[in-house]
Each structure stands twice: as C-alpha cells, then as structure tokens.
Amino acid sequence: MKAPRYSTSRQKACQRCSTAKARCDRKAGRCTRCALRGLSCTYLPSGAATRGVSDDENVTQSQPLSTPDILHAAEGLLPTSGCDQPTGLEGQSSAYGSAQPIGDTTPTDTSTATSAKWRVPNDSRPNLTPRSPLGLDTLDFSCLELLNPINVDDISNRWLNSFVPIPGQKVKEYPASITAFIYRILKSYAAVTVRGRGVPPFVHFSQTIPALLRPPLSTCLSLVRVCDKLLPGSEGAATDVLQREMDNLYEQHGTYDDVDLLAAFQAYLVYSLVLFFILGRVSDPFLRQAMMNLQELACSCSRGGLVCVAEQQRACPRWEAWVVAEAKRRTLFTMYLFDSVLLAQDGLPTFLGTELRGLSASASKSLWSAQTRYEWETTYSIYLADWPGGGLRIDELWPTPPDLDAPGILERRNRVDQWLENVDEFGTMLYAVTSCTHGG
Known part of the structure; x- marks a missing residue:
C-alpha cells in the first residue's frame, strides 16, 4: 500500500x-x-x-549571537575527550564539529540564517578546493627532516626576562607609533579570522585545505566565529568558551605530533589575539598565564625543528617540510610581537629576542603563496641562485653590531634591499617594526 x-x-x-x-x-x-x-x-x-x-520562505538576515547562541554553538564544536577524536574533515560528524571555516569564500545569498555561522560539508555542494590540478592531494607531512639552529628552551623562559633580566640583554625601545602599529596589525589578524574572511599570514593556505586541516586549527577557525557581532553582555560567555578550549589545547599538547603541535601553537595564538583585541580582555590575569603557556607551546613546537635540513645544505627541501618550518617561524615572530604588546600594556620592558638569532626572516611572497609543487620548486631554485650565501636572517634586521665595518654594513643593507624586493605583507610589517625601532 x-x-x-x-x-x-x-x-x-x-x-x-x-x-x-x-x-x-x-x-x-x-x-x-x-x-x-x-x-x-x-x-x-x-x-x-x-x-x-x-x-520557499525567506530567512532572516544574520544577527549578532546572544549568550544562548554562543553556548549552543560551542556544544557542537568543543572536543569532549582527547586528540583521538575523528577530525570531521571528510564530512563526518565528530567531537570537533563537522563545520568547516569559510575562509575567503563568501556567500552570494545575503539571506543567511543566524545559525549558519559556518559552512557544513554537503554532498550537493561542489568542492571549493581544487585538488588534483594543484597536486595538493599528494601532500605528505610525515618525515619532515627538520633541525634546530637555536636553543629553543630559551623561548619557554622568555616571560621571566621582564622580571629577572639576563645580564647584557638589550631593551627594545619601541616608539609609541610603532607600538600602535603593532597593535593595529595584530588586531587585524584577529578580526579577519573572527569574520571568516581568511587566516592570519602565519597560517599557510595548505593548512586550511579540508583534507589537511588539523583538529586544533579546525576547531579554532570555527570556534572564534562566535565572537563576530556579539550582543552586548555576551562577551563573558564567548570568553569562557575560548578559555576552556585553550586549557584543553594546553593540557593535550604533549600528545600531539609535530604537525598537530604547530596547529595547536597557531590556534592558541589566535585565541589569545581574539581575547585581547576582540573581546577586550586587556587586563585579564588569564591572558598573562596564557602567554606563559603560549611560550611553552612555542618551545615544544620548535623542538621538532625550525629549519629544513636541506635548507642548511643549500639544497631544495620537500615542499611540505618547508611549509611547516616557515609557518613555525612566522608564528614565532608573531608571538614575540604580541608579547611586546602585552608587556607594554603592563608597563614592563621588552627585550630583544636574541634566542632567535640565526633563524631565517620571513620568506618571499612567491614562495609562501606558491599554489603547486612545481611552482614552488621552480621558485625555490631561483631563490637558491639569488641567495648563494643563504637567505636573510632575522637578526640582520636588528641593530647593526658595533664591530661591523663599512663594507659589512653595506653588504648587510644590500641583502635587506634584496629581501624587500619580494616580501609579502608579513615581511613588510617585520621590516617596518625593526627599521623604525633599530634603524638601518
């Protein structure tokens, strides 16, 4: 019947x-x-x-989230146990939520329901990430072959320097205009992530591909969206959600592999930026403890290596290894800038990060933005030819050593000029901060 x-x-x-x-x-x-x-x-x-x-009825325009909306949204996004949860990256429901961050993709239909703060995998929706043409489906982040040219343990103890200064350390005398510049730049990193317009420039585009997106970063890029257009009085609920996930990340970071640890480091930094710049937790004691935890996460992440072995040998590394090493370095530099903002807020001195001496400065725009393995390898071959003695180091943007003679100073300036020819906005920001602070 x-x-x-x-x-x-x-x-x-x-x-x-x-x-x-x-x-x-x-x-x-x-x-x-x-x-x-x-x-x-x-x-x-x-x-x-x-x-x-x-x-066929029209739905209402997207409205600010109220406190109940925040708590309901968080229920489906926060992990309930450890890192052994399914990732939800193949359209499956999981403890990390099946929602995927929108990234740079914006909906063409402006009539979006309040609950539609994230796009959810749907078999009827075309895949927005072209994989086969770009060769991104072949990326393999195992066996990265990274090494450390620095003592990474000094990173975890950096917060102590403002209270127990190490003899011989140089204080960074940031002009007020540079402090304001750093503040506005870092605030833009938080804002673009909260609004789903993209990711900060220390997150590589390959890290946001659904098949490669790691749980700590996946959760972060979705969860911070609850902070967009909050109703007055809802900030406390959003803060609790973010802080709970930050605690969860820090407690579990010892169980992560090197790539998940990078994602956790980046996610923890994004959460901290959102708390400070978007939710206004300027004098919150939690944020001071969070910076200590962040530096410990940075140390743990750096132990896996900050430089490709092939980089040290003046050879072309694997694309995947270079992506991880470059993303680690960029995230480290951003954390140090954020640390300087927090210290300035508390009226404490900021010291030059001499423990980072020898690390490569941020890579060129063409290397960081390469969309295919062939494009990246071709660009890296050109880079090796252009920089036979090795690329620019971050300490070459610091104050000129007093024992450097005139030819050495000229060579250093020429290297900086060559580096500036192809930097992206992140490199431009680093140069603006260091040049206006240290001169040269």
Whole structure:
C-alpha cells in the first residue's frame, strides 16, 4: 500500500527546528542545524509536527549571537575527550564539529540564517578546493627532516626576562607609533579570522585545505566565529568558551605530533589575539598565564625543528617540510610581537629576542603563496641562485653590531634591499617594526 501523497512533504522540519521556528534542511541522519549544535535530530510522526518555516520562505538576515547562541554553538564544536577524536574533515560528524571555516569564500545569498555561522560539508555542494590540478592531494607531512639552529628552551623562559633580566640583554625601545602599529596589525589578524574572511599570514593556505586541516586549527577557525557581532553582555560567555578550549589545547599538547603541535601553537595564538583585541580582555590575569603557556607551546613546537635540513645544505627541501618550518617561524615572530604588546600594556620592558638569532626572516611572497609543487620548486631554485650565501636572517634586521665595518654594513643593507624586493605583507610589517625601532 502506498504512503499518503503528502505524508512526507508536510513534515517540513525536525522537532528541534520546528520548535525554534528555524529552517531545516532535513538532511538524512541529522539536519545541518542540529549537526552544528551537536544535538539529536528527530522527526515527529506525520501530522503531529508543529509548523516550521517552509522551504520557499525567506530567512532572516544574520544577527549578532546572544549568550544562548554562543553556548549552543560551542556544544557542537568543543572536543569532549582527547586528540583521538575523528577530525570531521571528510564530512563526518565528530567531537570537533563537522563545520568547516569559510575562509575567503563568501556567500552570494545575503539571506543567511543566524545559525549558519559556518559552512557544513554537503554532498550537493561542489568542492571549493581544487585538488588534483594543484597536486595538493599528494601532500605528505610525515618525515619532515627538520633541525634546530637555536636553543629553543630559551623561548619557554622568555616571560621571566621582564622580571629577572639576563645580564647584557638589550631593551627594545619601541616608539609609541610603532607600538600602535603593532597593535593595529595584530588586531587585524584577529578580526579577519573572527569574520571568516581568511587566516592570519602565519597560517599557510595548505593548512586550511579540508583534507589537511588539523583538529586544533579546525576547531579554532570555527570556534572564534562566535565572537563576530556579539550582543552586548555576551562577551563573558564567548570568553569562557575560548578559555576552556585553550586549557584543553594546553593540557593535550604533549600528545600531539609535530604537525598537530604547530596547529595547536597557531590556534592558541589566535585565541589569545581574539581575547585581547576582540573581546577586550586587556587586563585579564588569564591572558598573562596564557602567554606563559603560549611560550611553552612555542618551545615544544620548535623542538621538532625550525629549519629544513636541506635548507642548511643549500639544497631544495620537500615542499611540505618547508611549509611547516616557515609557518613555525612566522608564528614565532608573531608571538614575540604580541608579547611586546602585552608587556607594554603592563608597563614592563621588552627585550630583544636574541634566542632567535640565526633563524631565517620571513620568506618571499612567491614562495609562501606558491599554489603547486612545481611552482614552488621552480621558485625555490631561483631563490637558491639569488641567495648563494643563504637567505636573510632575522637578526640582520636588528641593530647593526658595533664591530661591523663599512663594507659589512653595506653588504648587510644590500641583502635587506634584496629581501624587500619580494616580501609579502608579513615581511613588510617585520621590516617596518625593526627599521623604525633599530634603524638601518
């Protein structure tokens, strides 16, 4: 016997969407709205369901999130146990949530429901990441072959320097204009991430590809979106959600492999930036403890290596190894700048990060933005030819050593000029800060 003709079509929404008077896509297994919130999804018997929003009705424009919205959104995004949870990167529901960050992609339809703060994998939606043409499906982040040219343990103790200065350390005398410049730049990193317009320039684009996105960073890029357009009075709830995830990240970081540890380091830094610049936790004691934890995370991440073995041998490394090493260095430099902002806020001195001496300055725009392995390897071959003695080091942007003679000073300036020919916005920012602070 056939089912009644309208028995299914009249059931417009699941029980939860019907109660909330929200649009329900009636996706098999669990609708999108319930999946985002980690809620069970059930349908009332035919004829018993309350009226939901019909498929052809217009939905409301996106509105600021209230405190209940924040807590509901966090339910489906925060991990419930350890790092052994499924990643949710293949369209599966997991403790990290099945939502994926929008990145630079913006919806063409401006009528977006309040709950649609993240895009959820949908078999009917085309894959926005071209993989085969770019060869990104072949990226392999195992066996990276990295080494350390510095003593990374000094990174974890940096917070002590402002209270127990090491003899001979040089104080960085930031002009007020440079402190304000760093503040505005770092604030823009937090804002672009919260709004889903992209990622900070210390996160490589390959790290955001769904198949390669690691859980700590995946959760972060989704979770900070709850801080966009908050209603007055909701900041406390958003702060609690972020701080809880930061505690979870720090407690679990000893169980991560090198690539997950990089993602955790980057995520923890993003959370800290959002707390300070977006949620206004300027004098929050939690943030001071978070900086200590962040420096410990930076130390642990750096132990896996900051330089490719092939880089040291003046040879072309594997693209994957270079991406991890460059992302680590950029994240380190950003953390040091953020540390200087927090110290200035507290009226404490900032010391030159001499423990980073010898690390490569940020790479060229063409290397960092290369979209294919062939493009990157070709660009790196040109880089090796242009820099036979090795690329610019971060300490070459610091004050000129007093024992450097005139030819040495000229050579150093020429190397900086050559480096500036192809830097991206991150390199330009580093140069602006160091040049206006140290001269040269």
